[in-house]
Amino acid sequence: MTAWDAEVDVAVVGGGACGVMTALRAARDPSLTVAVFEKSTREGCNAAISSGSLAAGGTRWQAAAGIEDSPERHAEDILRASGDEEWRPVVEALCTAAPEMVHWIADTGYPIELGTDMPRAGMTARRLHTDTGRQGGARLMRHLRALLERRDNIAFVDEAPVTDLLGDVTGIVVSQNGSVQRIRAGAVVLAADGFAGNHALLKEHLPHLGTPFYGGVSTSTGDALGWALRLGAQPRNMGAALRSGLVVVDHGTRVSPALPFNGAVLVNLHGERFVDEESKGYSSMAGVLRHQPGERAAMIWDATAMAATRESEMMRECLAAGAIHDRPTIEALAASLHRTPQQTEKALTPLPGRRHLTAPYHLAWVTHGLLATQGGLVIDPSGRVLTATGDPIPGLYAGGGTACGLAGAHSDGYLSGNGLLSAFGMGWLVGNDLATGHGRRRAP
Numbered sequence: 001m002t003a004w005d006a007e008v009d010v011a012v013v014g015g016g017a018c019g020v021m022t023a024l025r026a027a028r029d030p031s032l033t034v035a036v037f038e039k040s041t042r043e044g045c046n047a048a049i050s051s052g053s054l055a056a057g058g059t060r061w062q063a064a065a066g067i068e069d070s071p072e073r074h075a076e077d078i079l080r081a082s083g084d085e086e087w088r089p090v091v092e093a094l095c096t097a098a099p100e101m102v103h104w105i106a107d108t109g110y111p112i113e114l115g116t117d118m119p120r121a122g123m124t125a126r127r128l129h130t131d132t133g134r135q136g137g138a139r140l141m142r143h144l145r146a147l148l149e150r151r152d153n154i155a156f157v158d159e160a161p162v163t164d165l166l167g168d169v170t171g172i173v174v175s176q177n178g179s180v181q182r183i184r185a186g187a188v189v190l191a192a193d194g195f196a197g198n199h200a201l202l203k204e205h206l207p208h209l210g211t212p213f214y215g216g217v218s219t220s221t222g223d224a225l226g227w228a229l230r231l232g233a234q235p236r237n238m239g240a241a242l243r244s245g246l247v248v249v250d251h252g253t254r255v256s257p258a259l260p261f262n263g264a265v266l267v268n269l270h271g272e273r274f275v276d277e278e279s280k281g282y283s284s285m286a287g288v289l290r291h292q293p294g295e296r297a298a299m300i301w302d303a304t305a306m307a308a309t310r311e312s313e314m315m316r317e318c319l320a321a322g323a324i325h326d327r328p329t330i331e332a333l334a335a336s337l338h339r340t341p342q343q344t345e346k347a348l349t350p351l352p353g354r355r356h357l358t359a360p361y362h363l364a365w366v367t368h369g370l371l372a373t374q375g376g377l378v379i380d381p382s383g384r385v386l387t388a389t390g391d392p393i394p395g396l397y398a399g400g401g402t403a404c405g406l407a408g409a410h411s412d413g414y415l416s417g418n419g420l421l422s423a424f425g426m427g428w429l430v431g432n433d434l435a436t437g438h439g440r441r442r443a444p
């Protein structure tokens with residue numbers, strides 16, 4: 001018999017995007033007690049260092065901007081990129097939830113605007129929503145955690161890593177201040193992100209990435225995966241990741257994904273243009289850069305492209321870090337590339353229909369990085385964790401990076417906005433389910 005130290009209706013493992021949204025939605029039912037156990041807000045969650053861009057199709061901001069879009073179109077874009085038809089029910093559930101969820105976030109007092117200046121490869125409509133002022137995910141997480149504090153029936157327990165699942169998901173083990181607590185729970189939600197911060201798991205599942213720069217948080221160590229697999233849960237698409245081909249060498253900041261859509265070109269160490277820059281998402285571009293000489297290339301753009309992108313939080317960080325170099329003339333640019341001005345002019349020749357870059361130029365050496373994993377547990381569209389026979393494990397849910405993501409089997413299938421969609425979106429669905437009683441099982 002387990003001796004319990006405390007009892008809650010809903011225990012959430014991880015207080016990042018998925019965990020906070022799950023708690024906020026579940027706690028709308030005042031009869032529920034919800035506890036979020038967070039490993040360390042000091043070390044942080046990926047949502048707080050993300051760009052905070054929320055993909056949603058069919059929102060009021062899109063309607064106001066005259067942009068035609070819908071959850072169905074959003075889902076088709078994701079599935080076209082991933083090729084993962086088997087995952088369609090999950091993708092459709094998330095895309096259907098997305099506009100309602102983004103409206104709700106705005107209605108709680110968060111200043112949202114449509115990123116009409118945020119084109120992305122594979123996205124057939126402008127549908128990334130961001131905060132006005134473009135401060136990124138940190139601002140969004142601060143806002144959501146402040147909402148959490150206002151709820152009497154939610155406890156947010158920080159510096160309290162969960163270390164195990166108990167019995168047949170009747171509770172969890174939490175380590176806090178050197179002591180071990182056993183918490184009994186009606187439902188457990190695994191919202192502890194993926195395993196990009198775990199070298200052993202990366203080596204096992206993603207050896208093809210080589211040794212990329214890691215741009216995520218240290219807390220993503222895949223803790224929840226092992227516990228769930230032991231109970232019969234299934235791993236899926238473990239070789240997929242959210243990568244970035246926009247990481248600035250020696251700085252670790254990222255240039256804006258909108259640059260290629262404003263004429264920016266990539267030139268490798270041999271002075272060659274090697275890719276149609278607009279044709280690749282940033283995750284897919286990482287794979288291309290990995291196979292270039294020196295695993296890097298110079299991204300080159302001009303004042304027009306700079307004006308169109310400089311207000312993003314990514315470009316502000318690059319500028320503050322001194323990661324962007326100014327080159328006033330083609331001769332100065334050529335010297336940086338160790339080429340002649342003629343060779344450099346040739347490399348900058350625009351592809352059909354694209355802008356011609358003009359001096360002065362800006363340059364950043366970019367390489368490939370890993371931001372987050374996309375493989376994880378098999379769930380159903382309500383976030384219930386499934387066994388090999390497709391049966392839900394009673395009382396066990398997963399979302400965000402702990403669950404299988406939306407990129408399909410490979411990192412190339414990642415569409416911008418997928419990460420927060422599966423984290424906030426699944427938190428929304430699971431929390432709603434728990435609040436209405438559908439997802440709740442009898443107290444253990």
Ligand SMILES: Cc1cc2nc3c(=O)[nH]c(=O)nc-3n(C[C@H](O)[C@H](O)[C@H](O)COP(=O)(O)OP(=O)(O)OC[C@H]3O[C@@H](n4cnc5c(N)ncnc54)[C@H](O)[C@@H]3O)c2cc1C
Nearest residue numbers: 014016018039045046047051162219400401417419420423
């Ligand atoms: C640099 C960067 C930029 C990104 N930009 C975007 C973007 O603009 N749009 C987008 O859609 N996606 C973006 N992503 C991806 C997105 O941030 C993630 O997909 C998303 O945050 C995953 O949400 P999550 O809730 O699963 O994990 P997180 O937000 O990382 O939260 C997980 C939480 O679980 C905690 N935790 C871990 N283990 C334990 C444990 N054992 N016990 C208790 N707590 C635990 C962690 O400390 C953390 O707080 C970006 C990622 C990075 C790294």
